[in-house]
Amino acid sequence: MPRSDAITTTQSEGYEARVARQVPGLRDLHRMAGILLAERVPPSGRVLVLGAGGGLELRAFAQMRPDWRFDGVDPSADMLALARANLGDLQGRVAFHQAYIEEMPRILFDGATCLLTLHFLPRKARLDTLRELHRRLTAGAPLVVAPHSFSIHDRSGERWLARNAAFHGAEGRAPGEAMAQIDAMRKNLPALTPREDEELLAEAGFSDIELFYAGFSFRGWACHASRSA
Ligand SMILES: C[S@@+](CC[C@H](N)C(=O)[O-])C[C@H]1O[C@@H](n2cnc3c(N)ncnc32)[C@H](O)[C@@H]1O
Numbered sequence: 456m457p458r459s460d461a462i463t464t465t466q467s468e469g470y471e472a473r474v475a476r477q478v479p480g481l482r483d484l485h486r487m488a489g490i491l492l493a494e495r496v497p498p499s500g501r502v503l504v505l506g507a508g509g510g511l512e513l514r515a516f517a518q519m520r521p522d523w524r525f526d527g528v529d530p531s532a533d534m535l536a537l538a539r540a541n542l543g544d545l546q547g548r549v550a551f552h553q554a555y556i557e558e559m560p561r562i563l564f565d566g567a568t569c570l571l572t573l574h575f576l577p578r579k580a581r582l583d584t585l586r587e588l589h590r591r592l593t594a595g596a597p598l599v600v601a602p603h604s605f606s607i608h609d610r611s612g613e614r615w616l617a618r619n620a621a622f623h624g625a626e627g628r629a630p631g632e633a634m635a636q637i638d639a640m641r642k643n644l645p646a647l648t649p650r651e652d653e654e655l656l657a658e659a660g661f662s663d664i665e666l667f668y669a670g671f672s673f674r675g676w677a678c679h680a681s682r683s684a
Contacts, residue, residue, distance in 0.1 A: 460636060470509055470537055477623055478571065479670030485570075487667055488599040491677040492566045495597045498522050500565035503591060505584070506572025507549075507557055508534020508539035516568075517545040524660035525549045554585040565595045571673075574602035577645040578655070583660030592680040598661060600652075601668060601675035607646040615672040616641055622671060649674050 457607075475481045496502060500523050504513050507527030517525065527549050529535050535553055539546050552559060567588055573581055588598060605615045616637045624633040647655065652674065656664050661678035668675030 459618065471511060471541065472583060474509065474511060474571070477619075478673060479622065480668075481511070481517070484601060484668055484670070484673075484675060485512045486519070487675070488512060488568055488570065488601070489516050489519040491599050491667065492516070492568070492597055493520065495595065495679070496523065496566040499524070499584075501526065501562075503528065503559075503564040503567040503588070505529075505567060505569040505588060507551075508538055510538025510546075512570050513538060513549055513566060514542050514545060517542070517548050523548075526552060526559075526562075526564070528552045528554055528556060530555050549566075556584055558593070561590060562590070563593045564591055564596065565593055566599075567592055568599045570601045570675075572602065573600055573652075574604070574644055574646050578647065578651075580674060581645075581647070582655055582659055585655060585661070589660040591679050594680060596680045596683040597677060598656075599675065599677050600656070601673055602652065603640075603646045603672045604649045604652045604674040605646055605672040606648045607641065607644060612641075612646075618671050646672070652676070 478484065492502060502516065502523055502525050504525055504527045506529055507513055508529035508531050513525055513527050516523065525548060527538055530553060532553050533553050533589050542549060573665055576584055592598065606612050620633040620637045623636060653664050653676065656676060656678050660679045664678040666674060667677050
């Protein structure tokens with residue numbers, strides 16, 4: 456990995472192209488998340504972006520809403536450096552925190568997102584993370600999440616892994632490279648099913664849980680922090 460203070464333009468462009476190749480409708484996912492936040496985040500609101508490394512959703516939200524302020528939280532210094540590079544002049548609107556959510560002060564935010572990140576966390580860590588997010592949101596504030604969500608260990612899971620491989624490889628990527636990534640997903644991704652993900656959001660104290668996005672094995676939900684959890 457490069458030094459965290461020396462991310463080049465080429466590296467940040469490379470990250471963006473790679474994520475766009477892996478996630479169907481990535482730019483629209485960011486736009487939809489911004490719109491869902493805006494239903495409840497007030498002007499001059501403060502938005503927590505968890506798993507903010509890379510900075511792509513931060514950049515999209517900052518461009519959509521010049522009045523909002525952001526806190527970008529991610530445990531990886533390298534990914535935060537990439538976020539800074541991708542944000543360019545917009546990075547002044549973001550407070551970056553190299554941290555896990557439980558290490559963040561208990562400030563109350565007006566909304567939060569956690570995109571393309573929760574699927575890395577096993578069930579218990581995921582529930583704890585969602586609970587910690589809930590503790591940092593004002594009552595009724597929106598949360599937008601978008602993890603891989605599918606039944607990874609049965610035959611339907613194999614179908615979805617193959618479809619992901621085809622999507623990754625669709626723009627001329629070497630099939631072996633895409634397959635290696637799929638093998639890694641099968642071995643390492645503690646994906647939950649959509650029903651389990653929805654149950655976890657409810658268990659963590661979120662309500663009004665609505666599916667707004669489905670792109671192959673990715674699912675996106677918007678929900679609100681219940682007044683008491
Ligand atoms: C696939 S990247 C997604 C980054 C960004 N949200 C995007 O959509 O491009 C996943 C990010 O989650 C971060 N991450 C891993 N474990 C995390 C955790 N427990 N809490 C918050 N972020 C985490 C990684 O460092 C990485 O930056």
